Amino acid sequence: MTRIPIVLLGGEKMEVKKRDGSTEVFMTEKVVVSAVKSGASPEVAREIASSLSARTEKTMESSEIREYVLTELRSKGAASAADSWESYDREHKKRS
16 A cells, blocks of 8 residues: 655645654545455545544644644544544453
8 A cells, every 4th residue: 555645735744742752644545444344334434534644743843743633533433443442442452
């Protein structure tokens, strides 16, 4: 799969600040794949990723992206996908 970075107005790429302090270029497909694996439909997953890419921040914390996606999943009728995502994080990533 080809990774396409999100380019902000002015040609800048949005970056994600990870928990360990490192940064990487934001990739919409990571959001889509994670949401679909959690049980969201591909359409809902793409819609959420698209809305994230429309944001104007130059940098977002990975935890902000996670909370945004979970909130959007619930607001779009995919609460079970949000619950699955959180359950996975608790069990495998030791996050609450």
